[in-house]
Amino acid sequence: MKLQHQKQLFTLPENITYLNIASLSPSFKSIEEAGIKAVKEKSTPHLIPSTNFFEPVIELKKLFTKLIHADNYNRIANIPSVSYGLATVANNTQLKEGDEILLVEGQFPSNYYVWDTLAKKYNAVIKIAEQPENKIGKGKLWNETILNSISDKTAVIALGNIHWANGTIFDLKAIRKKATLHNALLIIDGSQSVGALPFSIKEIQPDALICAGYKWLFGPYGCGYAYFGSKFDNGTPIEENWSNRLNSEDFSRLTNYQSQYKPLANRYSVGEHGSFIYVQMQIAAIKQLLQWNPEDIQNYCLSITASSIERLRNAGCFIEENTYRAKHLFGVEIPKSVNLQSLKDKLSKENIFVSFRGNYIRISCHLYNTENEIIKLTDCILSEIS
Structure with a gap:
């Protein structure tokens, strides 16, 4: 089954590009509701x-x-x-x-x-x-x-x-x-x-x-x-x-x-x-x-990242070849000439959330993300590559 984005299941603000589920996931609306209901039950x-x-x-x-x-x-x-x-x-x-x-x-x-x-x-x-x-x-x-x-x-x-x-x-x-x-x-x-x-x-x-x-x-x-x-x-x-x-x-x-x-x-x-x-x-x-299939999640994540990954590789970034990397989480090793602090400041200004892990920018995406969000991130990275 080809999955479409599932943004409607979440309450993430529209102006936020959240690509950091590998650190902490957002909740589905149903999870939030279950938690609130359980909190109220504790009152009685x-x-x-x-x-x-x-x-x-x-x-x-x-x-x-x-x-x-x-x-x-x-x-x-x-x-x-x-x-x-x-x-x-x-x-x-x-x-x-x-x-x-x-x-x-x-x-x-x-x-x-x-x-x-x-x-x-x-x-x-x-x-x-x-x-x-x-x-x-x-x-x-x-x-x-x-x-x-x-x-x-x-x-x-x-x-x-x-x-x-x-x-x-x-x-x-x-x-x-x-x-x-x-x-x-x-x-x-x-x-x-x-x-x-x-x-x-x-x-x-x-x-x-x-x-x-x-x-x-x-x-x-x-x-x-x-x-x-x-x-x-x-x-x-x-x-x-x-x-x-x-x-x-x-x-x-x-x-x-x-x-x-x-x-x-x-x-x-x-x-x-x-x-x-x-x-x-x-x-x-x-x-x-359980309503989703992990293979479908992988395919969706690949579909929204593929064009941006090609652009990043062409600009000199290292990303593991597709056969040996996950599609929902991957690292982008950027050229050493890039000013990391300048890049971090730009991402913060654009409300883009990723992780910096060692030599990598770690990108982690899910069904609430879209191709446009990945492109927005990629544009920021490429603008810092001289």
């Missing part, structure tokens, strides 16, 4: 049934399960952040001295610090798959570097589906295949991809998938999702939340302390994950996402 707590601690959470997990093509909603944990999900993984990962944890260069800090700490604990080694200096075929070469870095020493491979700053796509199928060959855990950060880029648990079979909820999944800040595979079925959570225990729905017997957890990943959900407000907003968000 006597009308909130005890089932609201549990049933909406199950609904949310089922929706997310459908989004990532998983089989069992009990493999989903509700988390407050990516760092929480990764800490849970690290807490249940034992290494041997000299084991290697493979990361990619320039990985987001939350997906670096946790592994650095784990490596120090076990006297293991952090191994970095560096970005190739050669810009021709960069994405292909980088993927080859990752695959060549996996060996019998590799215990953990942790990376995103795409690079968070420049949108380079990593070949998770090939990485999974080699990870399996060497008995290494594959831990995926889906924060910048799930919801906008096709992803299937059945296809990739990660040992864990961790996603922030406030970017491409359109949830409120402070929520996220984690999928845990079978290697974490009997692990230890980093906190002991009462609602994660078996039969916790029976409030009259809560002090009949239960030694068993609810099945599979339920044990890893954060305390108070049944937030009446957050969960309702998340449900509204994923219901809307």
